[in-house]
Amino acid sequence: MEGESPQRATIRDIARAAGVSKSTVSLVLNGSDLVKPQTRARVTEAMQALGYVYNRSAARLRGAGNPVIGMVINDLANPFYTELAIGIERGCQTAAVVPFLANTAESPVRQAQVIRSMREHGASGLILAPALDTDAAQLDALTGALPVVFAMRHPRGARGSAVMPDNRGGARTATAHLIALGHRRIAFLGGMPGMAVRGERQAGYRDALRAAGIAFDPALVADARPTREGGRTALAQVLALADPPTACLAYNDVVAIGTLHALADRGRVAGRDFAVVGFDDIAEARQMSPPLTTIAVNGEGLGERAARLLLRLIEQPGAKDEIVIGATQLVVRQSCGARLTAGAA
């Protein structure tokens, strides 16, 4: 039954065993209907008996078979990017392609290495959540003629498609929500200058302020690394102000969660003593105490769309690059104090 051969069985081994030619075996492998059912059965049996496993690399060398793609993620330790990666992987499943994974940890140097490596390993396309400070020109040189779709960030000037959420619109909605709740001094917390995504979210924040006739106060934006720790320090910074804010929009959920913890440390409760709204809606957001109000971006969905887009680009070499902007949605939970304030209003 098992008959595990020492060497991996090849197409010619099974041809010999089934008493047919290599071509015939290849035909059944590819599901051709040129093969007589009886022959096909003999071949299939032989494959079972010899424990045959198809060699896709050999097929690909000859120019056939499913592609392999590379996913290059800037920060897998951030739950949002994990969700993105899960979505990409799922998008690949349906097409029976298997993705390479690399985590660059925001290092452009590492990023260059892995892109090179993935190309050498035969990746037919790349999904790239680019590292901070990625140089567009260098990237173009690296990716060559390969289809690439950027996720979340699109390095200015780089060639390629992209899928990202409506950062500006989402931030505008979130801020408007806070304003509707009666807040006038609203901080923008976390993220570092130069982060493109943060720039967009901050623009949405200012849009909403302007629409409500609230002057933008630079003292209310606190830079910090986009981590839980960053959220803590950013909150501390604005709370120390002479005229502190009563609410904040966080750069992302991880930062927002940091602020929630920092609030708890001070014995203040989010949603009652201070309003916080996040961005991303990672799985964790719903689980917090109090549950985090946030802008849902659907990271898995974005990942899946990126995968599908890339697969299409690979299939149709002439296809033009595309930018897809995913819709966002305000998810009201408790950290913004909506119910309380709404009830009081």
Added chain:
Amino acid sequence: MEGESPQRATIRDIARAAGVSKSTVSLVLNGSDLVKPQTRARVTEAMQALGYVYNRSAARLRGAGNPVIGMVINDLANPFYTELAIGIERGCQTAAVVPFLANTAESPVRQAQVIRSMREHGASGLILAPALDTDAAQLDALTGALPVVFAMRHPRGARGSAVMPDNRGGARTATAHLIALGHRRIAFLGGMPGMAVRGERQAGYRDALRAAGIAFDPALVADARPTREGGRTALAQVLALADPPTACLAYNDVVAIGTLHALADRGRVAGRDFAVVGFDDIAEARQMSPPLTTIAVNGEGLGERAARLLLRLIEQPGAKDEIVIGATQLVVRQSCGARLTAGAA
């Protein structure tokens, strides 16, 4: 400069351009010192000019070059497994190998598919954090003669190496810590019956109870999915007891974090009103409010060791399988109330 050719340049293109033979190009590619420096320079220039990228698949077909490996993860959405994956990926970097990634989401069916797929794509070995209810015999058939190293769970009877933490010892230490703090009624929260890792951790918990002469009370163990949500429900279950516990050991950190949130919801503060200890020490644990006392397992380190072990197994086909058990360490923070109780004692 750029000269991106329509077709990918091959070794013979660059041979022609440099005025040498294919063999010579191959030699410089592999860093042989049989090539005159001047010749090497000419070849290297030609590679630059033609934008040559090495085709590792072709090399591997011929039996050379670095391997590619597959990492198959049961639950990438759990931060612990993300850390494991990051470690694996890092372990691969040093050896210049690139890993395939698949997330099985605990589905043995999906797991079988991806293993097959990765073999077809030429993976020379597998790191497997197996899905629940993985059938050892079926798995053995799937992995064939391939080196495999299991991470975290080793399906009973399956062939392969493994790297996992000292679950029993860690749980024993954690429980003993709680006992030393004065607790007598200590719950074991989360995880489902049949999970191997949970069995080990629970055994350690009972070891410590026995050593302290505390009778094991089955009412104090609450099954629940190993998620934040599971942690909430498990805590609710034991708190509803007539004679509720004053402390708990959670199956893992994610569960522990769920209990922390559930406590906060009830206006109780962990470490003062109730002691909680987790298991894994994911990055998040330190960030909680209050910070989570837990058993550090070093997920990234485990992943890195798994990668190294696999690489060694691939390199030395004769090598025997190995089981490596990683040491664990109690990290005392605040959720166990150590300082308070210790001060009071």
Added chain:
DNA sequence: CTGAAAGCGCTTACAG
């Protein structure tokens, strides 16, 4: 429906 032949991009002896 099936077989013989060429070739994908490399590496590896084997000669020179």
Added chain:
DNA sequence: CTGAAAGCGCTTACAG
């Protein structure tokens, strides 16, 4: 030090 030749496991026309 460098070149000609065979072969890794497949697929693809091309004949029969």
